Amino acid sequence: MHSLLTLTKIQGKLATRTLDGIIFGIGMPVCVLLLIEMIAGNHSANGADYTFLDSSFASLLAVGICATAFMGIPLTICDYRDKKILKHFFVTPVSPLVVILAQFIVAALTAIASAVIVIFVGIVFLNYQMQGSWLKLIGGYFLVMFSMYGLGLLIASLCKNLKIANVVCTFVYFPMLFLSGAVIPFELFPKVVQQVATVLPLTQGIKLLKSITLAQPLENQGMIISYLVLLGILTFVVAIKIFRWE
Template identity: 30%
Template sequence: MKAFTALAATELRLLLRDPASLFFMMVFPLMLLVLKRGDSGAVPGYIAMIVAIGGMGALPGIVASYRERKVLKRLAITPVSPLVLLGAQLVAQVAAGLAGSVVLVGAAIVVFGAKAPGNVLMLAAAFLLCSVMVCTLGFVIAAVVRNTRGASLIGMLVMFPMIFLAGAAVPRNALPAPLRQIGDFLPLTPGVEALSNAWSGTVALFPLLILAGTIVVATVVAGALFRWE
């Protein structure tokens, strides 16, 4: 447990030292919030965007780089399992997403006078499930695309359309009907719905169950396809 905690803390420090990750997970959502004039209805979507940027935009390239540099292979013959490193990366991504989300929510409430979340416990559950879900998708990408540059590129190509079509960057009702229909089948959509429901105080379990199911399926797929080298 001590090794895992140390690894997770190290992964988090490395993540927060990356200028691109720091900008897109901390600064960019605040810029969007300012452009929306503090519209509190946009906050749940921006939270989903923050975690998607980490889980699908950053994580695949990081994991692929560990495999490409033989880090995972070397760990396989040490007491620290490669799974510990991957778990530490998952925790670091969730923690970074939480930090960005806290800054965003704090700015929305303190600076723009937005109402506090209607159901904090449901919001926490939705955040955790959404964060883990996008990270498991990131692991699937890293399992399929095994070089660093390719994994980073595919992660971005998957992430950017998804945040727009799932309602994270813009409301889904502002999209044309065909694009909304595509968004219905994207795994980030129930994440946005779960966060929005919790923010408004509505209790809705179905989006949370969809997120949990996606986590299970993506974990199984990633586990079946992933190779340490």
């Protein structure tokens, strides 16, 4: 426990020195929120009884998760692998689980800070009122985080170096971000694009969060929750098993 707390503290300090996580994980969701409000915030979403702001609110909470999962965790671990930092950890009592948990905690704190700011701006400045349960939203939020971070850690364990990780994360992050409905309302996509984007786990996670914030029933909710849970468990277990120090 002491090694985990120490490593997490160090990783947290290092994370504050890089602007990528702050820009993409915290700044971007707030900017998109304000942009949606300026363009179509009070307009009805495709004739529904809720606005585009209501429809997009849950999606923007997931942006911070997506950014830290694919542009934070894998790149940080692979950078440490390139610089032989993980090789030094190998001769210490630190286990792969401790390294992974430390990265998970730091990324989670960044994503939570992003979500808190989005909620604060939405409620205080944009008069947002959620129709669903905050408790269910918190549970759904951490479930989506668990599954996305599992994928990010799996990428970190599979990629040999930072160059490969950059390529893989780019091809995973941007399609996941733009096709899942995280920054562009999913309803605006053509049917063909919607069918393709449905296979993305973040798409299912956003559907779950959106159904909670709008207090609407979700078809196959149990299947979606089971899918995200199993995905998170499987990817975490595999990531730990195949974790490489160098």
